[in-house]
Amino acid sequence: MTPARYSIFSLARNALGYHRNWPRAWRSPEPRPSYDVAIVGGGGHGLATAYYLAREHGIHNVAVLEKGWLGGGNTGRNTTIIRSNYLWDESAHLYEKSLKLYEGLSRELNFNIMLSQRGVLNLAHNRHDLKELSRRVRAIRLNGIDSEILDPEGVKAEVPILNTSPSPRYPILGASLQRRGGIARHDAVAWGFARAADARGVDIVQNCEVTGIDVAGGRVTGLETTRGRIAAKKIGLVAAGHSSVLAAMAGLRLPIESHTLQAMVSEPIKPVLHSVVMSNAVHVYVSQSDKGELVIGAGMDGYNSYSQRGSFRIVEAQIGALVELFPIFSRLRMLRQWGGIVDVCPDASPIVGKTPVEGLYINCGWGTGGFKATPGSGWAFAHTIAQDRPHALNAPFALERFASGRLIDEHGAAAVAH
Amino acid sequence: MLLIPCPWCGERDESEFTCGGEAHIRRPPDPDALGDAEWADYLFMRANPKGALRERWCHAHGCGRWFNVERDTVTHEIATVYRMGDPPPGEDGS
Numbered sequence: 001m002t003p004a005r006y007s008i009f010s011l012a013r014n015a016l017g018y019h020r021n022w023p024r025a026w027r028s029p030e031p032r033p034s035y036d037v038a039i040v041g042g043g044g045h046g047l048a049t050a051y052y053l054a055r056e057h058g059i060h061n062v063a064v065l066e067k068g069w070l071g072g073g074n075t076g077r078n079t080t081i082i083r084s085n086y087l088w089d090e091s092a093h094l095y096e097k098s099l100k101l102y103e104g105l106s107r108e109l110n111f112n113i114m115l116s117q118r119g120v121l122n123l124a125h126n127r128h129d130l131k132e133l134s135r136r137v138r139a140i141r142l143n144g145i146d147s148e149i150l151d152p153e154g155v156k157a158e159v160p161i162l163n164t165s166p167s168p169r170y171p172i173l174g175a176s177l178q179r180r181g182g183i184a185r186h187d188a189v190a191w192g193f194a195r196a197a198d199a200r201g202v203d204i205v206q207n208c209e210v211t212g213i214d215v216a217g218g219r220v221t222g223l224e225t226t227r228g229r230i231a232a233k234k235i236g237l238v239a240a241g242h243s244s245v246l247a248a249m250a251g252l253r254l255p256i257e258s259h260t261l262q263a264m265v266s267e268p269i270k271p272v273l274h275s276v277v278m279s280n281a282v283h284v285y286v287s288q289s290d291k292g293e294l295v296i297g298a299g300m301d302g303y304n305s306y307s308q309r310g311s312f313r314i315v316e317a318q319i320g321a322l323v324e325l326f327p328i329f330s331r332l333r334m335l336r337q338w339g340g341i342v343d344v345c346p347d348a349s350p351i352v353g354k355t356p357v358e359g360l361y362i363n364c365g366w367g368t369g370g371f372k373a374t375p376g377s378g379w380a381f382a383h384t385i386a387q388d389r390p391h392a393l394n395a396p397f398a399l400e401r402f403a404s405g406r407l408i409d410e411h412g413a414a415a416v417a418h
Numbered sequence: 419m420l421l422i423p424c425p426w427c428g429e430r431d432e433s434e435f436t437c438g439g440e441a442h443i444r445r446p447p448d449p450d451a452l453g454d455a456e457w458a459d460y461l462f463m464r465a466n467p468k469g470a471l472r473e474r475w476c477h478a479h480g481c482g483r484w485f486n487v488e489r490d491t492v493t494h495e496i497a498t499v500y501r502m503g504d505p506p507p508g509e510d511g512s
Contacts, residue, residue, distance in 0.1 A: 120502045210497070244466035255462035259438070303420075303437035306468045306492045312431045346462050403458040 005072045006110055025191060026198035031230050035063045037231035037385055038223055040210050040246060042066025043075040043364055044186070046238040047193035047204070048378020049385070054200035056379070057386035062202045063232070065193075065225060069211035072188030073241050077340035079263050079285060079297040079372040081276055082119045083181035085140050085147050090396040090408050091349060092143040097393055098376025099180060103376060111192030113184045114290065118275055120181030121150070123325075125170040125281040132412065133176045140178075150175045159275055161328050168324050170282050177282060183287050183295075184274060189374055213249040219358035220250070236361045236385050240342025241306065243364035250357050254364070255402050256343045257326065261300040261368050262310030264318075266336040271330070280412075283322035293335065296322060300368060302344060303346030308337040342367050349406035353379055353390045353398040361385050362399065423499050425485050434510045438474035440464050441486045442506060468492060472506055 004023050014022055039046045042064045053059045066072075082102055084095035106113050110405060124130040133149065140147040156164045156177045161344045194204055205227065212224030213235065222231035237246050241258045254310060269292050278285035285297045298318035299310050315337065323330045345351065345365035350373070352363045363381045366373060380394035390398060401407055427455035446452050446460055460473065470496065471491050474483045488497045498507050 242468070253459065253463040254466070255458075255464060257464055257466050258468075292456050303473065303489075303493045304439075304466060304471055305494065307494060311432060402462040403454040405454075 006112075007043065025195040026204055029203045031063060031065070031203065031208060031225070031227055033229075034231035035203070036061040036232070037234045037236065038062075038230060039064045039238055040223070041234045041238035041240065042192050042194075042206065043071045043073050043074075043189075043238065043240060044071065044193065044374040045240075045366070045377045045381070046147060046236070047190055047197055048375050049069075049191045049236055049238060049363070049381045050198040050202045050204075050270075050378075051200070051384035052379045054197060054202055060203070061202035062197075063230065064197070064202060064204045065208045065210055065223070065230070066204070066206045069206050070194055070204065071187055074340040074342065074370060075186055077263065077338055078186055078320055079287070079369060080183040080186045080287065080289075080297050081096060081120065082115070082184055082289065082372040083178050083276075084145055084372070085120070085122070085136065085176065085178045086196055086410060086415055087136050087139050087412060088408050088410065089143060089305070091410050092140060092145060094380065094397070095373060095392050096143070096145050097379065098373045101375035101379060102184065103180075105189070105192065105228045106193055108194035108374060109196045111188060111195060113188040113192055115179050115184040116184065116290075117182040118287075119158065119177055119179045120278065121155065121177050122274040123172050123277065123279040123281070124173060124174045124176075125175070129281060130174050133174065133333070136412075137176050146178060147178050148177050148179075150177050159213070159273065160278065161272060161326055162326060163327055170279075170324070172325075177363075178276075180364040181276065186371055189371075190191055193374075193378070211247070212248065213246070213360070215360075220360045222359065234359045234361065234385055236363060236381060238363045238381070240364065240366065240370065241343050243343050243362065247355075247362065250355070250360055252355055252357070252362075254351070254362075254399075255346050256351075256365055257304050258304070258306055258343055258366050259300045260305045260307060260339040261298075261309045261342045262337060262339040263295065263297045264315070264334050265289070265296070265331070265367075266294040266332045266334050267330070267367075269294070271373060271403055273326075277325070279321065281373060282324060284318050284321035284325065285327075294329065294332065295344075300344070301339075306341055308339045308341060312338070326394060342370075344368070346402075348410045349408040350377070351399050352377060352390070352394040353384055355399060358382075419494070420494060422475060422478060422487065422496065425499055425501050426481045426483060427466075427471060427477060429482055430477070434479040436476050436478045436482065438476055441472040441474045469511075470497065
């Protein structure tokens with residue numbers, strides 16, 4: 001079932017046929033009555049899990065069930081930033097695994113995910129920020145991950161259009177820089193994993209909403225869905241903002257709150273911003289896409305929501321911060337604005353591991369920063385499901401940490417305060 | 419954007435308020451008797467329904483007082499607002 005390889009030759013061949021003969025990238029099968037593993041959630045993390053189950057563990061009888069369309073949730077709604085500059089060892093190892101997988105992903109999946117390692121800057125606006133950033137940079141380097149500190153002149157050299165004068169209310173005193181950080185095409189990550197998983201026999205079933213989880217004698221037996229009952233020996237829940245709703249179907253409570261996180265893009269302009277710039281203090285992060293649009297992220301709304309609509313209050317603060325950092329953007333018009341539902345844990349770290357129900361595994365709580373973790377999350381979760389025990393990379397991220405007290409406090413790792 | 423009816427000040431813009439999360443979480447009456455799982459449940463596990471949620475809000479940039487709100491997490495419609503210490507609507511609060 002190897003799909004036709006994408007290459008310069010297939011591009012030329014299909015150009016001669018006016019691009020009418022491209023094969024479908026993945027099938028759209030009817031769900032079978034039973035699977036070895038059912039993954040609930042067809043976003044990047046779910047599709048990556050299915051791909052690594054097939055590739056690393058030889059488990060091909062796998063279904064990915066998606067209630068809407070593939071990659072239509074947070075995978076298609078994030079600001080596409082990839083980095084691994086996390087403070088604590090546990091996080092650093094997991095996110096660095098993910099970044100390393102990203103670095104080889106286009107070639108491995110034979111799908112151009114347009115990874116652009118253009119560098120990620122985190123700005124410091126006061127003396128405390130500077131001290132905190134230099135502490136972080138040292139911790140990150142001790143974990144063997146590239147990271148450096150820039151003074152204001154260095155920031156200006158990287159991003160000439162930043163206002164580094166002393167005049168802003170929150171002047172720029174320096175920045176940390178991870179040069180291997182950057183952006184990738186988020187849809188392509190979902191599509192690439194979908195195509196590669198499908199080629200290894202995984203059934204990707206869209207428009208199939210899970211309405212119940214069947215548990216008998218403390219063990220999962222299958223799923224009730226809008227397309228009938230599907231039996232499964234093992235079930236992985238990878239549903240981001242809807243994780244609490246799904247977990248409740250199996251009688252589980254999670255330490256998760258769902259909030260709206262929004263983003264927007266501007267009209268396209270000529271290349272002007274080469275790096276990704278993030279500011280924790282004034283609450284904005286921005287990069288420029290290959291189409292020329294500025295992709296702008298903000299902080300999340302302060303209350304629980306499943307609406308996928310953000311509050312205008314956040315838009316106002318986000319644009320205010322953007323214009324203070326980049327006065328040159330003051331007359332840009334915005335094209336689109338949207339929201340996604342992020343699943344936030346009390347310690348701002350994910351939950352990847354087993355649950356008290358046998359055969360039920362959960363991968364959630366990535367909150368505002370899940371896209372960068374997509375391949376690493378799928379890789380570790382596939383290991384957890386296949387072996388029925390976590391890999392060393394995700395063992396610290398078990399649900400039990402909330403009872404043991406071994407929290408992994410990464411509130412400072414986000415680009416904005418949450 | 420929410421328009422929130424503060425029980426003391428009337429309807430005000432969302433930007434004047436901060437949300438304090440799930441309401442009616444009871445302190446454990448006998449903390450010494452609690453095991454790790456019960457502590458985790460009290461400290462970290464939260465109702466996160468897709469639908470009606472009772473939560474606490476503070477009119478931080480107004481009267482500064484806390485109160486309870488029952489709000490739908492999908493439509494954001496506010497069903498009712500009631501004061502701290504009042505029983506939830508439809509319950510006797512005992």
